[in-house]
Amino acid sequence: MQASFISRHEGPGEEAGRGTALDVRSRMFVTLLSSAVTIAVSSFEGQMVLFAASFLYALSIRRFRALLTAYAALAVMAGMAALFTFGISSLMPSMPFSFKGLAVPFLRGAVMLNVVLPLALTSRIQALLTALKSLRLPFCIYIPGAVMIRFIPTFMNDIRQVAETLKIRGYRLGFGEMFRHPLMMLRLMFTPLLFRSLRTSEELGIAAELKGLEAGGRFVPFRGGAWTRRDTALVLLSVACALLALYCHAVWGGESMGMR
Amino acid sequence: MIRFENVTYTYPFSDRCAVKDINLHVRPGELVLVSGRSGCGKSTLMRLADGLCPGYFRGTLKGRVLIDGRDTSSMPLRDISRMVGTLFQDPEQQFFALGVEDELAFVHEWRGRPAEETRERVRRAAASFGLSPVLHHSIHELSEGQKQKVGLASILSQEPRALVLDEPTANLDPESTAELACRLRALKESGMAVLVVDHRLYWLEGVADRVIVMKKGEICAMGNFALLEDEGLRAGCGLRDCHVEDVRRSLPEALPAGENAPEPGGKERGLRVEGLSFAYKGRENLFDHACFFLRPGVTALIGENGTGKTTLARLLTGLNRAGAGKFFIDGKETAPGELLRRVGIVLQNADHQLHMKTVTQELEVCLELARRLHAGKDSGAEDAFSVAELLDMFDLSALAERHPQSLSGGEKQRLVIACAFAKKPDVLILDEPTSGLDGGNMLRMARALELLAGRGACVLVITHDLELMKLSCMRALRLPLPRAGKAGNEGENV
Numbered sequence: 001m002q003a004s005f006i007s008r009h010e011g012p013g014e015e016a017g018r019g020t021a022l023d024v025r026s027r028m029f030v031t032l033l034s035s036a037v038t039i040a041v042s043s044f045e046g047q048m049v050l051f052a053a054s055f056l057y058a059l060s061i062r063r064f065r066a067l068l069t070a071y072a073a074l075a076v077m078a079g080m081a082a083l084f085t086f087g088i089s090s091l092m093p094s095m096p097f098s099f100k101g102l103a104v105p106f107l108r109g110a111v112m113l114n115v116v117l118p119l120a121l122t123s124r125i126q127a128l129l130t131a132l133k134s135l136r137l138p139f140c141i142y143i144p145g146a147v148m149i150r151f152i153p154t155f156m157n158d159i160r161q162v163a164e165t166l167k168i169r170g171y172r173l174g175f176g177e178m179f180r181h182p183l184m185m186l187r188l189m190f191t192p193l194l195f196r197s198l199r200t201s202e203e204l205g206i207a208a209e210l211k212g213l214e215a216g217g218r219f220v221p222f223r224g225g226a227w228t229r230r231d232t233a234l235v236l237l238s239v240a241c242a243l244l245a246l247y248c249h250a251v252w253g254g255e256s257m258g259m260r
Numbered sequence: 261m262i263r264f265e266n267v268t269y270t271y272p273f274s275d276r277c278a279v280k281d282i283n284l285h286v287r288p289g290e291l292v293l294v295s296g297r298s299g300c301g302k303s304t305l306m307r308l309a310d311g312l313c314p315g316y317f318r319g320t321l322k323g324r325v326l327i328d329g330r331d332t333s334s335m336p337l338r339d340i341s342r343m344v345g346t347l348f349q350d351p352e353q354q355f356f357a358l359g360v361e362d363e364l365a366f367v368h369e370w371r372g373r374p375a376e377e378t379r380e381r382v383r384r385a386a387a388s389f390g391l392s393p394v395l396h397h398s399i400h401e402l403s404e405g406q407k408q409k410v411g412l413a414s415i416l417s418q419e420p421r422a423l424v425l426d427e428p429t430a431n432l433d434p435e436s437t438a439e440l441a442c443r444l445r446a447l448k449e450s451g452m453a454v455l456v457v458d459h460r461l462y463w464l465e466g467v468a469d470r471v472i473v474m475k476k477g478e479i480c481a482m483g484n485f486a487l488l489e490d491e492g493l494r495a496g497c498g499l500r501d502c503h504v505e506d507v508r509r510s511l512p513e514a515l516p517a518g519e520n521a522p523e524p525g526g527k528e529r530g531l532r533v534e535g536l537s538f539a540y541k542g543r544e545n546l547f548d549h550a551c552f553f554l555r556p557g558v559t560a561l562i563g564e565n566g567t568g569k570t571t572l573a574r575l576l577t578g579l580n581r582a583g584a585g586k587f588f589i590d591g592k593e594t595a596p597g598e599l600l601r602r603v604g605i606v607l608q609n610a611d612h613q614l615h616m617k618t619v620t621q622e623l624e625v626c627l628e629l630a631r632r633l634h635a636g637k638d639s640g641a642e643d644a645f646s647v648a649e650l651l652d653m654f655d656l657s658a659l660a661e662r663h664p665q666s667l668s669g670g671e672k673q674r675l676v677i678a679c680a681f682a683k684k685p686d687v688l689i690l691d692e693p694t695s696g697l698d699g700g701n702m703l704r705m706a707r708a709l710e711l712l713a714g715r716g717a718c719v720l721v722i723t724h725d726l727e728l729m730k731l732s733c734m735r736a737l738r739l740p741l742p743r744a745g746k747a748g749n750e751g752e753n754v
Contacts, residue, residue, distance in 0.1 A: 153358070161612045164579060168605055169613075170629040170683065191615045195665040199611060207354040209316050210346055211367045212338035218372035222365045222379050 024127040026231035027119045030057065030238045034115040037242040038108045044100040046248035047107035053241040054114035061118045066156065070113050078106045120152040147204055158196045162189060261422050261453035262286040262309050266323035269304060269313055278304040280477045291444060291454040293464050296474035297498030298670045298698045302457040309424050309455055311340035328421060345420035349427040349696060351411030352399060361395045364414050385417040403566060405436035422453040429460045430695040433724040434506060437463045459698050461488055462504040473497050498700040504726045511729065511736035514552055514559050528591035530555040531687045531718050536585035538575055546571055550741035554718040558709050558732045561722045563739030569722045572739065573689045577605045589686050601633055604685035608692055610672035614664035619656055619675060622664050623647045626682035633683065643715065650678040653708050670697050687718040694725045706732040
């Protein structure tokens with residue numbers, strides 16, 4: 001009955017399949033750089049540059065369904081935020097509704113989604129651990145970091161199964177129900193997810209203990225990553241995009257609701 | 261090898277001992293089977309042996325647990341894990357990597373072994389368990405039997421001196437169970453100390469050297485396998501049968517659709533499927549114009565792993581859409597989108613299915629949803645189960661005010677099945693409803709299924725549990741399903 005977003009054949013050297021014959025270190029670099037720049041840049045134009053570039057990057061892994069699911073969740077949040085902001089601005093004219101101002105925080109979220117999803121869905125946990133280790137990060141940082149990445153596909157699978165279960169029970173799922181019974185819908189979705197997450201994290205914790213991961217001893221990867229020209233190109237392109245976004249920010253300035 | 265000396269253990273925030281005054285010695289070359297009612301302390305015993313109690317779960321330990329003469333309370337978990345390998349009921353729980361090869365290599369990489377040695381160990385482990393063809397597969401693609409092999413191969417590649425297995429057969433088909441028994445016999449003969457905690461007993465006949473029966477945290481009986489012949493002991497301690505007949509071949513075949521004839525003067529009752537075709541994208545047809553008919557009663561859905569048991573269940577509920585095919589419930593054609601109104605399904609993972617604050621509320625909500633579903637129908641509301649009936653039927657009355665997510669695995673399983681009963685479906689499909697249930701609860705489940713069937717429902721059970729099959733299944737639907745027109749004799753010979 002189990003299924004997951006990571007369910008494809010992932011042979012050695014293929015580095016988790018289609019469209020991603022990239023070293024995990026280059027993908028980690030893109031993620032870290034994007035996180036830093038998307039926080040620094042608060043202009044709409046700069047964020048659009050980051051969003052466009054990161055979106056193309058996300059499409060390159062060809063996991064369209066996963067991407068669509070993540071974007072649907074983001075769209076729901078954006079829609080609700082827009083609705084409430086519009087309501088507030090109608091009641092308080094001193095806080096006018098600004099599309100660009102509202103768009104920037106969600107573009108930040110979208111950029112992060114675009115770079116984290118490819119990392120999570122196409123990386124072998126081993127490659128991530130190896131890369132994290134090579135960064136000489138403290139043990140207490142790289143293990144939780146790796147566990148978080150390992151957790152993403154399981155969590156997405158849990159969401160799918162919970163939604164399916166509600167359908168089986170006879171609940172009507174949809175925007176209408178969500179607005180009519182928001183607390184009930186939150187309970188229905190989040191109670192099982194919360195408990196599943198706690199349980200999964202405990203299971204992974206036990207698994208880590210039983211495999212002696214607390215040792216923090218010498219780690220020797222049995223298969224090394226291979227840095228290729230494509231990785232260099234990806235790093236250069238991401239740096240160029242980051243510079244372009246920063247340039248836009250310098251030229252047009254920030255408009256993200258005072259979060260300059 | 262594993263020795264318990266006057267061990268009493270209490271979990272944190274609990275005022276009740278999980279196990280009490282345990283004295284036990286598992287010697288090298290010996291296999292000890294531990295069984296007992298759910299909640300009797302079996303799993304705690306296992307956690308004490310592998311150091312998780314108190315190493316991970318904390319709590320208070322009195323007495324000593326010794327591994328190869330060393331007190332576990334003074335050993336870090338990493339050292340214990342090198343000496344004692346642990347295999348969980350669901351091996352996926354302990355997979356840290358997402359690919360088979362990575363999982364097999366994981367521990368060796370972390371132990372700093374040279375890359376060449378790790379590769380060699382992975383190769384040997386894969387070869388000895390027949391995992392070479394799936395070495396580069398994702399763990400999610402594997403069958404339960406294969407997952408267990410990966411778990412066991414990973415543990416044995418570390419060359420532990422003792423092995424602890426927690427309900428290893430709960431998700432295995434009888435063939436994989438027999439294979440596991442052979443492997444354990446070989447490990448035992450190689451000098452390994454093996455501690456098995458399980459509800460299913462029959463598979464270890466001739467393999468287990470000693471049997472320990474636990475009750476309320478204490479050892480209440482110990483002896484050789486013949487001890488389990490005592491019916492009084494089995495009934496008193498919630499044990500399953502120690503000899504189980506394989507009824508898979510003797511169960512009569514569910515009628516092919518074409519052979520269905522309504523009872524004289526009556527209308528057709530049951531689920532009829534005609535011309536069912538389905539294929540996953542880019543793969544061969546799993547079902548090709550298949551036809552069958554499920555009459556009211558309990559039918560076992562039998563087939564090897566990968567033959568599409570779960571897929572068939574999903575098709576019958578409309579969760580997956582068939583490429584072609586017609587569904588008739590009580591003679592009326594039902595569109596795939598409408599199937600869920602008449603067909604219930606209980607999936608294996610109970611955690612995903614519990615939402616409310618108490619067990620009673622969970623059942624009340626299900627009954628309310630069922631009332632809405634049956635509104636306007638001729639039948640339904642008048643013969644629906646009540647909350648009290650459901651609580652009683654599944655022995656949940658004492659837990660009525662508990663939070664559903666705080667229940668044990670077996671209790672959650674019973675609750676989600678009770679919720680499915682509340683819907684009063686015309687067809688109910690259950691996926692492994694008795695995995696991990698003790699003898700008493702397995703009997704309770706069998707009776708509940710018979711009761712629902714007695715009310716005219718078609719109950720389709722996906723199960724590897726031979727005891728459940730013998731107790732409650734009247735017929736079998738065997739996969740792979742034959743094509744229409746070939747259904748008659750071929751179906752019976754599968």
